Amino acid sequence: MHQLDNNAALRNFSALVDFSNLINSNLDLTFTLNNILLTCFGKFHTTKGMVALSNEQNVFEVKASKGIPGQIISAFPPVKFDDYKGIDNFQQFLDANNFPVFQEIRSSEGLKGFLILGQRLTNKPYDEEDVNFLKTILNVGSTAIENTLVVDKLKKVNRELDAKVNQLSSLFDLSKEFSGILQIEMISKMLVYSLIGQMLVSKYSIISCANNIHTFLENRFDENHLRLALKSCDTNQFSKTFTRNELTGDLKPFADVGVDLIVPMQIKGETKGLILLGKRKSELGYSKSDVEFVSSLGSLAIISIENARLFKETLEKQRLEKDLETARNIQNNLLPKTIPVLPNFEISAFNRSARMVGGDYYDIVKLDSNRILFAIADVSGKGVPAALLMANIQAFLKSICKMNLPLAEATNLLNDLVAENTTMGSFITFFWGILDNEKHELTYVNAGHNPPLLVRDSQITKLKKGGMILGVMQTTIQYISETVTLESGDALVLFTDGITEAMNTKWEEFSDERLEELVRLKYQEDSQNLLSHIKTDVENFTKGAEQSDDITSLVIKVK
Amino acid sequence: MADFNVNLRGVGSVSVIDVKGYLDAHTAPDLENVFNKLLDQKQFKVVVNFNDLKYISSAGLGVFMAYVETMRENQGDIKFSNMKENVYNIFDLLGFPILYEFYKDENEAIHKFIP
Numbered sequence: 001m002h003q004l005d006n007n008a009a010l011r012n013f014s015a016l017v018d019f020s021n022l023i024n025s026n027l028d029l030t031f032t033l034n035n036i037l038l039t040c041f042g043k044f045h046t047t048k049g050m051v052a053l054s055n056e057q058n059v060f061e062v063k064a065s066k067g068i069p070g071q072i073i074s075a076f077p078p079v080k081f082d083d084y085k086g087i088d089n090f091q092q093f094l095d096a097n098n099f100p101v102f103q104e105i106r107s108s109e110g111l112k113g114f115l116i117l118g119q120r121l122t123n124k125p126y127d128e129e130d131v132n133f134l135k136t137i138l139n140v141g142s143t144a145i146e147n148t149l150v151v152d153k154l155k156k157v158n159r160e161l162d163a164k165v166n167q168l169s170s171l172f173d174l175s176k177e178f179s180g181i182l183q184i185e186m187i188s189k190m191l192v193y194s195l196i197g198q199m200l201v202s203k204y205s206i207i208s209c210a211n212n213i214h215t216f217l218e219n220r221f222d223e224n225h226l227r228l229a230l231k232s233c234d235t236n237q238f239s240k241t242f243t244r245n246e247l248t249g250d251l252k253p254f255a256d257v258g259v260d261l262i263v264p265m266q267i268k269g270e271t272k273g274l275i276l277l278g279k280r281k282s283e284l285g286y287s288k289s290d291v292e293f294v295s296s297l298g299s300l301a302i303i304s305i306e307n308a309r310l311f312k313e314t315l316e317k318q319r320l321e322k323d324l325e326t327a328r329n330i331q332n333n334l335l336p337k338t339i340p341v342l343p344n345f346e347i348s349a350f351n352r353s354a355r356m357v358g359g360d361y362y363d364i365v366k367l368d369s370n371r372i373l374f375a376i377a378d379v380s381g382k383g384v385p386a387a388l389l390m391a392n393i394q395a396f397l398k399s400i401c402k403m404n405l406p407l408a409e410a411t412n413l414l415n416d417l418v419a420e421n422t423t424m425g426s427f428i429t430f431f432w433g434i435l436d437n438e439k440h441e442l443t444y445v446n447a448g449h450n451p452p453l454l455v456r457d458s459q460i461t462k463l464k465k466g467g468m469i470l471g472v473m474q475t476t477i478q479y480i481s482e483t484v485t486l487e488s489g490d491a492l493v494l495f496t497d498g499i500t501e502a503m504n505t506k507w508e509e510f511s512d513e514r515l516e517e518l519v520r521l522k523y524q525e526d527s528q529n530l531l532s533h534i535k536t537d538v539e540n541f542t543k544g545a546e547q548s549d550d551i552t553s554l555v556i557k558v559k
Numbered sequence: 560m561a562d563f564n565v566n567l568r569g570v571g572s573v574s575v576i577d578v579k580g581y582l583d584a585h586t587a588p589d590l591e592n593v594f595n596k597l598l599d600q601k602q603f604k605v606v607v608n609f610n611d612l613k614y615i616s617s618a619g620l621g622v623f624m625a626y627v628e629t630m631r632e633n634q635g636d637i638k639f640s641n642m643k644e645n646v647y648n649i650f651d652l653l654g655f656p657i658l659y660e661f662y663k664d665e666n667e668a669i670h671k672f673i674p
Binding site for chain 1: 585587621624649653
């Protein structure tokens, strides 16, 4: 009897050693579990058994079974790791399907799962020795199970890591590519390829947002419906990511179009664009790490898109500046390049525009060997519109000069021409005069211009005769001219309001008074010096302030 | 600059695209051009031979995503062949094997179109 026991123990022991060697030789979970079941079957002469292990949610799942019909397995109750013992339907499951053996599998880390065995073919009940042997098998087996689980987990972590590395290298790749490209179309194309390759999607849209205008850079959704969806929602809310189940309320139209994910592309917290992605072909949802990837890619792309846009803008601005410079050159050519001379007069002129092109104009034309015509004008407004009108009046003036009309009559005609060419609200203040060398005379017409100052013996006379400003309406009231006799030493100072209204940093104007005082003080100097005094005084006065208006001045000295 | 080469040839009614070198965001447009050409010519049965491809980035994969639906809608497909292990791993990692057929040999892939 004793001998028999010893033999049985020896058999058990060698079976255990075999078992241990076998299951530790392999790291495949199914192989390990199958071998545990088969070893039990061989030892206890049963044909039914299953192993359940706890999953990541701590719920037990059947991982291997033998000899048990599918419907019984699917009836396995979803018991929880912590409280399976107290649950009635678990005990009922064991009783109903005639599973007399239920044994926990424990490893050093605690409960891993359990083994369930059916009746023995011999119908002999499991005795204490059997249970002890089973416990030993499971003790050995639990280590192997633990190992395979750890390996599985490692494999999973490794794959996740690989995926992450792949995403990072995509980001790295693109950051290199994006930096060299200044075409928005190329950038959005690369962005799209990376997104759909990485996320396995075929429906997508890349939208740039600027001033509430949405431009589709790339789109594979129904465009009309997508536009409607954008129109019918408050787009300010796109400062965060929206996943499928958040696309409700006024965002529901997006879900209807097939959008699964909306990721904003932001620069300094401001949404400059949107990435819309459809359903993933792999049927997987977008994980947190996926959204992070899309978002990083979007951030990279939008910076490049913004750079490209700014680059384009700068190019356009440069082109415009070049145009303006050409215009300025043209305008400068409209002003007299040399000043004609007469024996009894000496003339100096100065002009500076506040902008690239301006609306001030002066001209000096020799009519014949005895007469010079001079003019000064200020077109309302500044910049390009004023410059165009200035070019216009220059052309008229040159033509009218050739007609040899009396100055008042010529002014009537000039006003008619200008009125025809101006739109509502533009006008020209204008002064012109003819100097007669032999008679020492000045004949002038003042059409609403700041009255020129005629200085004689430190007394100022303002030349005001004429009529209304040019361009407001056709001539109904005739302009009148006045003729004044000039004396040697007289100075005539013409200017535009850019001089008298020049501002200093305290927002004070240079003023008529200041100009008149200066002129009275310096009128005896020659025209060039007098003009310099005016220029420097205005410059000193406005030091540090921005020149806000065009400045023009003409000085005529009678010899 | 990374080197990439793409060549198109016809085997019966099947178009075979040979890709060579590095397929990334920079070179993806070259491959895209070939696919556009195929669409123009109404060639929807495509085998891509990866024998000489050294590297592929996700932007490269994106090109296949961009065209596969059109091909399938027209009774065609894009099938892959002769892929090196390192290249296949990237396809595998991103889940492409659920969506695309991979073959060891180009002829095997062609014969799937012409049984």
